[in-house]
Amino acid sequence: MKVVKFGGSSLSDASQLKKVLDIVKSDDTRQIIVVSAPGKRNKDDIKVTDALIKYYRNYINHQETTENQKWIIERYKNIIDDLKLPQTLLEEIKLNIANLSSLPIEQNDYLYDSFLSEGENSNAKIIAEFFKRNGLDASYVHPKEAGLIVSSEPSNARILPSSYDKIENLATRDEILVIPGFFGVTKDDQICTFSRGGSDITGAILAAGIKAESYENFTDVDGIFAAHPGIIKNPESISELTYREMRELAYAGFSVLHDEALIPAYRGKIPLVIKNTNNPSHPGTRIVLERENNQSPVVGISGDKGFVSINISKYLMNREIGFGKKLLQILEDLNISWEHMPTGIDDLSIVLRERELTPIKEQEIITRLTRELEVDTVSIEHHLSIIMIVGENMKNHIGVTAKATQSLSNHNINLSMISQGSSEVSVLFVIKTQEEKKAIKALYQTFFNKH
Amino acid sequence: MKVVKFGGSSLSDASQLKKVLDIVKSDDTRQIIVVSAPGKRNKDDIKVTDALIKYYRNYINHQETTENQKWIIERYKNIIDDLKLPQTLLEEIKLNIANLSSLPIEQNDYLYDSFLSEGENSNAKIIAEFFKRNGLDASYVHPKEAGLIVSSEPSNARILPSSYDKIENLATRDEILVIPGFFGVTKDDQICTFSRGGSDITGAILAAGIKAESYENFTDVDGIFAAHPGIIKNPESISELTYREMRELAYAGFSVLHDEALIPAYRGKIPLVIKNTNNPSHPGTRIVLERENNQSPVVGISGDKGFVSINISKYLMNREIGFGKKLLQILEDLNISWEHMPTGIDDLSIVLRERELTPIKEQEIITRLTRELEVDTVSIEHHLSIIMIVGENMKNHIGVTAKATQSLSNHNINLSMISQGSSEVSVLFVIKTQEEKKAIKALYQTFFNKH
Numbered sequence: 031m032k033v034v035k036f037g038g039s040s041l042s043d044a045s046q047l048k049k050v051l052d053i054v055k056s057d058d059t060r061q062i063i064v065v066s067a068p069g070k071r072n073k074d075d076i077k078v079t080d081a082l083i084k085y086y087r088n089y090i091n092h093q094e095t096t097e098n099q100k101w102i103i104e105r106y107k108n109i110i111d112d113l114k115l116p117q118t119l120l121e122e123i124k125l126n127i128a129n130l131s132s133l134p135i136e137q138n139d140y141l142y143d144s145f146l147s148e149g150e151n152s153n154a155k156i157i158a159e160f161f162k163r164n165g166l167d168a169s170y171v172h173p174k175e176a177g178l179i180v181s182s183e184p185s186n187a188r189i190l191p192s193s194y195d196k197i198e199n200l201a202t203r204d205e206i207l208v209i210p211g212f213f214g215v216t217k218d219d220q221i222c223t224f225s226r227g228g229s230d231i232t233g234a235i236l237a238a239g240i241k242a243e244s245y246e247n248f249t250d251v252d253g254i255f256a257a258h259p260g261i262i263k264n265p266e267s268i269s270e271l272t273y274r275e276m277r278e279l280a281y282a283g284f285s286v287l288h289d290e291a292l293i294p295a296y297r298g299k300i301p302l303v304i305k306n307t308n309n310p311s312h313p314g315t316r317i318v319l320e321r322e323n324n325q326s327p328v329v330g331i332s333g334d335k336g337f338v339s340i341n342i343s344k345y346l347m348n349r350e351i352g353f354g355k356k357l358l359q360i361l362e363d364l365n366i367s368w369e370h371m372p373t374g375i376d377d378l379s380i381v382l383r384e385r386e387l388t389p390i391k392e393q394e395i396i397t398r399l400t401r402e403l404e405v406d407t408v409s410i411e412h413h414l415s416i417i418m419i420v421g422e423n424m425k426n427h428i429g430v431t432a433k434a435t436q437s438l439s440n441h442n443i444n445l446s447m448i449s450q451g452s453s454e455v456s457v458l459f460v461i462k463t464q465e466e467k468k469a470i471k472a473l474y475q476t477f478f479n480k481h
Numbered sequence: 482m483k484v485v486k487f488g489g490s491s492l493s494d495a496s497q498l499k500k501v502l503d504i505v506k507s508d509d510t511r512q513i514i515v516v517s518a519p520g521k522r523n524k525d526d527i528k529v530t531d532a533l534i535k536y537y538r539n540y541i542n543h544q545e546t547t548e549n550q551k552w553i554i555e556r557y558k559n560i561i562d563d564l565k566l567p568q569t570l571l572e573e574i575k576l577n578i579a580n581l582s583s584l585p586i587e588q589n590d591y592l593y594d595s596f597l598s599e600g601e602n603s604n605a606k607i608i609a610e611f612f613k614r615n616g617l618d619a620s621y622v623h624p625k626e627a628g629l630i631v632s633s634e635p636s637n638a639r640i641l642p643s644s645y646d647k648i649e650n651l652a653t654r655d656e657i658l659v660i661p662g663f664f665g666v667t668k669d670d671q672i673c674t675f676s677r678g679g680s681d682i683t684g685a686i687l688a689a690g691i692k693a694e695s696y697e698n699f700t701d702v703d704g705i706f707a708a709h710p711g712i713i714k715n716p717e718s719i720s721e722l723t724y725r726e727m728r729e730l731a732y733a734g735f736s737v738l739h740d741e742a743l744i745p746a747y748r749g750k751i752p753l754v755i756k757n758t759n760n761p762s763h764p765g766t767r768i769v770l771e772r773e774n775n776q777s778p779v780v781g782i783s784g785d786k787g788f789v790s791i792n793i794s795k796y797l798m799n800r801e802i803g804f805g806k807k808l809l810q811i812l813e814d815l816n817i818s819w820e821h822m823p824t825g826i827d828d829l830s831i832v833l834r835e836r837e838l839t840p841i842k843e844q845e846i847i848t849r850l851t852r853e854l855e856v857d858t859v860s861i862e863h864h865l866s867i868i869m870i871v872g873e874n875m876k877n878h879i880g881v882t883a884k885a886t887q888s889l890s891n892h893n894i895n896l897s898m899i900s901q902g903s904s905e906v907s908v909l910f911v912i913k914t915q916e917e918k919k920a921i922k923a924l925y926q927t928f929f930n931k932h
Contacts, residue, residue, distance in 0.1 A: 273796065274827060281799065281826040289797065296796055345724065345747055346740065348732065351818050355809045367802050372900050373821045374907055375732040375869075376725060418826075431899060432886035439883040448882060448908075449823050450899040456825055457899075 031201060033062040033300075034246040035211060035233035038069020038077055040307035041153060044112030050157070051164055053248065053310050054206065062200060062240065063168075064211045064233040065157055067149025068105055078105055078149040086145040089131050102127050106152055113160050123152045139184045140220040143213060147221045150210035150229065158208040168206040176200060176207070177239070178214035178232065180222050187214055187222040189235050189294070197239030209236065227288025234291055238298030244316075245300050247287060248307045253315030256330045257474045258283060261467050266478055270316045271329050273302075278420040278456040283334035320422075327423040327430050328477040333470050335463040336384040337369070337414040339446065340395060343377035344405045353403065354378070360398050364391050370458070372447050379447065381460060384412065414446060415466040417459040419473060425454040430477075434459070437476040443469050482652060484513045484751075485697045486662060486684035489520020489528055491758035492604060495563030501608070502615055504699065504761050505657065513651060513691065514619075515662045515684040516608055518600025519556055529556055529600040537596040540582050553578050557603055564611050574603045590635045591671040594664065598672045601661035601680065609659035619657040627651060627658070629665035629686065631673050638665055638673040640686050640745070648690030660687065681742035689749030695767075696751050698738060699758045704766030707781045708925045709734060712918050717929055721767045722780050724753075729871040729907040734785035771873075778874040778881050779928040784921050786914040787835040788820070788865040790897065791846060794828040795856045804854065805829070811849050815842050821909070823898050830898065832911060835863065865897060866917040868910040870924060876905040881928075885910070888927040894920050 034054065040046055054060050067078040085098035103124050110120045130145050154170050161168035177196030180187035193214075200207060211229025216222050224231040230247065237245035254276070255265040271279075273296050280289050287304065295302055296319070305314035347353055354371070361368055361380070370381040392410055399408045424430045431450055434457060438445065447460035461469055485505065491497055505511050518529040536549035554575050561571045581596050605621050612619035628647030631638035644665075651658060662680025667673050675682040681698065688696035705727070706716040722730075724747050731740050738755065746753055747770070756765035798804055805822070812819055812831070821832040843861055850859045875881045882901055885908060889896065898911035912920055 274794075277796070277799075278826045290800065293797065343725075345728070346744065348728075348820070349741065352813065354819070354822070355806065355813060358806045358809065362803065362806065368805075369799070370824045371805070371822055374900075374909070375729045377906070429890045431896065432883065432890040435883035435886050439880045445882065445901060448899060448901040449825075450896060455828070458825070 031061050031240060031242055032057070032059045032244050032246055033064065033233050033237040033240065033242045034060045034248065035064040035229060036066065036248045036307065037229070037250070038066040038079075039250045040069075040248050041065055041067075041157070042069045042071045042075070044109050046307065047109065047113060047157065047160060049307050049310070050248075051161065051166075053307065054161065054166065055164075056310070059243065060246070061206050062236055062242070063157070063206060063208045064229060064236060065150060065154050065208060066211055066229040067153050068109070076101075078102060078153075079146060081105070082145050082149050085130070086142055089145075090135055090141070095131050099127055099131070106156065109156055113156075115156065115159050115163065119155065119159055123155065126152060140216075140222060143184055143223040144221045146223055147210070147213040150212045154208050154210035161206060161208065166206050167204070168208055171200075171207045171209045173209060173213055173232070174215040174219070176209050176236070178235065180214035180216060180224075182216045182218070182220070182222065185223055186225050187216075189214065190217075193235075194239045197236060198241075200236070201240040225290075227291035230288050230291035231294070234293065234295040234300075237300045238294040241298065242300055244303050245295050246303045246305055248305050248310075250306060250308060251304075252306045252309055252312045253304045254279065254284065254330070256478055257470055258332070261333075261470050262474050265474070267312075268315050268329050269313060270318060270321050272321055272422050273317055273319060274455050275329055275420050275422055276317050278418055279330045279332045281334070282332040282416045282418040284330070284332050326421070326477065328419055328421040330420045331417070331470055331473045331477065332420065333415055333417045333466050335413075335415040335466060337416055337460065338382055338384050338387055339411045339414055339460065340380040340382070341377070341407075341409050341411060342379070342399060342403075342405050343407045344403070345376055347376045347378065347405075356403060357399070360395065360402070364394060366391065366395075370447075370449060372449050381414070381416075381447065411446070413463045414460050415463040415469075417461060417466065417469050417473065418456050419459075419477070420456045422455055424457070431457050433476055434473060437472045438469060441468060441472040443472065482512050482691060482693055483508070483510045483695050483697055484515065484684050484688040484691065484693045485511045485699065486515040486680060487517065487699045487758065488680070488701070489517040489530075490701045491520075491699050492516055492518075492608070493520045493522045493526070495560050497758065498560065498564060498608065498611060500758050500761070501699075502612065502617075504758065505612065505617065506615075507761070510694065511697070512657050513687055513693070514608070514657060514659045515680060515687060516601060516605050516659060517662055517680040518604050519560070527552075529553060529604075530597060532556070533596050533600050536581070537593055540596075541586055541592070546582050550578055550582070557607065560607055564607075566607065566610050566614065570606065570610055574606065577603060591667075591673055594635050594674040595672045597674055598661070598664040601663045605659050605661035612657060612659065617657050618655070619659055622651075622658045622660045624660060624664060624683070625666040625670070627660050627687070628690070629683065631665035631667060631675075633667045633669065633671070633673065636674055637676050638667075640665065640682075641668075644686075645690045648687060649692075651687070652691040676741075678738070678742035681738055682745070685743050685746040685751075685753075688751045689745040692749065693751055695754050696746050697754045697756055699756050699761075701757060701759060702755075703757045703760055703763045704755045705730065705735065705781070707929055708921055709783070712784075712921050713925050716925070718763075719766050719780050720764060721769060721772050723772055723873050724768055724770060725906050726780055726871050726873055727768050729869055730781045730783045732785070733783040733867045733869040733909075735781070735783045777872070777928065779870055779872040781871045782868070782921055782924045782928065783871065784866055784868045784917050786864075786866040786917060788867055788911065789833055789835050789838055790862045790865055790911065791831040791833070792828065792858075792860050792862060793830070793850060793854075793856050794858045795854070796827055798827045798829065798856075807854060808850070811846065811853070815845060817842065817846075821898075821900060823900050832865070832867075832898065862897070864914045865911050866914040866920075868912060868917065868920050868924065869907050870910075870928070871907045873906055875908070882908050884927055885924060888923045889920060892919060892923040894923065
């Protein structure tokens, strides 16, 4: 049994929904279908969720909401009409959308969540009906019925561990279940949404709950590429990678899925498959806990700009007990979160995201390091990028680091920093941002274009 | 004007002292001479300082000390007789050594320091007299007269900043000053010694105080080698290196000088020259604050065993604010000091010296990391070595890291970790100890035997 989640761009109009139908029909183990709200039909379009946010804002500000309701209902009407679904369904959705503007505004912590959830909820009803009318034994299932009981944290719900028992029962049902993503209900029957990446979370929870054979996540790309297509022309796509590898790639520039959303699937050891609704015959990328050592040591090369390095040196720093901790305390006092701390003997750097600093914080860091830690020198270097070479099979392949540094050296790219953690899932290079593209091209050529 | 310090092996007997005389005579800028107590004359000999420790122990335990006194006096007598110095000098030293056993035991925080200081003190008197009788205008100068006023911390004195004014006056004296190393006097006129490496400290303080043109430190080696002579046959000796480079080399196995002792010289920007009393025509190794970029990028390769790595992974660790600090807090609670913290995205290692751990502490670390930080995996890897490739000119030589990793790769040596801090004075590799010698040989060949 598979849990299959479709993102907003896969559900934006009737033609997309027909693709979804074919995908579900083509594999009868695709039994639990999690759906997002309709996404953009083209670049300039508006997502239904964003339209619901506008509707909510006007409502709480006691402004006119008729236009908001109309636009949203029109979106669903188009789909219903194009798919030739019954008008009774449209009437139900109309009513639900309109009814949002009669919910109490005062002392209602869940108002925002109730508005937003209707995007997914209405879409799930349409899709279930569409499936039924096209020969599938399908039912719409409300998250409450599915067992998605969540904590009482508006817009930031977490699944209650006790929910998994009820979710497990879904596996005993024979028909196809269409479940709206993004929200659950609290013990007090309030609609409560997950955080960003919410539909991915619903799918991951359900997959873990029913112990699915896999969790298929349909998007609009053919899976994950070995390097950014904006830099490398027609990069290889990755057939299989581990959760750890995906995280390492995601860290430096790859953003296919919201990785926090995947924790339940990761913990439940459910393989995740990223596939393309618009190209379903492509095998996509399979993300697993462990994979066999049958691929090249490097699966991908990622890069991200916007890093800064605080470089500190102090003679005999190495002898000073607690130096590192005092340093981290200063950063914590300034509410700065850091990423890496490469250490020499009498020098140490803190690598962090540019957004963590402001000119005032920079000055404060320099002042405090000089005064409290009595450092010899401190300098802050901007415009840095991190390049990651990722691959579980890199372990025991010292050749990878050698090849990578040689490749960068041959292209005259200077390393500000290099760090290979003991996990050996990745090697991380810090370079100047102006050399990022050149570096990714050089490394891609070294590891992927060699044959 | 130079400050010259001679270590114990350079002063162990009359034949060594004759070499010292020649060295001082050969350069009339060698005006301030700091001396240690007589060291070992051969492998099985006892240092005078160690004999003084035994003497002290017997004395405070109210045991017989005649033999202790006799042995120590005999050491000085041999030197005095061999150098044909007057018996009055021996009588003075005899008295001083014997008088130690009439110092009060109770409520005397400085008793140990008083005993130990007599090794250097007596030797300085002998050497001053020897210089005088051999045509030099030399005087013995007690540390109090020299201005070495120190904090009241027995066996761990620190120079008082105000002392430097008086020390500066030494530069105005024309004759050669012979000053015992290792101790100063407190404001209350108590003898108080520095910590380990004490005579080096005296020399460094005096060099900084008189703004010496250089601080020459005479030992029994021809300076610092580019790699350990026990591993590399006849390694190149290094003509010039920076304090930072020396520190980096010292960190992983090179132990020529006690580096904390050198802080005053480092802060005073005094070049330090390490020379060999037994081979004074050899230029030795010059240690400076900055050096010109005229040498090869790598000055030395060092290695040290006895490291352990605690390897931690946790999915989404990278997102967890304060994870690193919590981890360091656990180590601090267990009184464990750490060396390096290479970070991946969802993994992190702590590299530390083996001596910091015990089986009980290891168990405690694993328990607390699992329970408090909820890590996915934690493992402790023993028998690791650190290899350092050191050189200031490495900066902007990305080729160095590439060459080094290639060299290790060619020799099938696997890297547990690699870290190049932003200072770029060194690249640090963590490898298995069983491969340490092979690694040093491979790297030495790569960087020094290429031409």
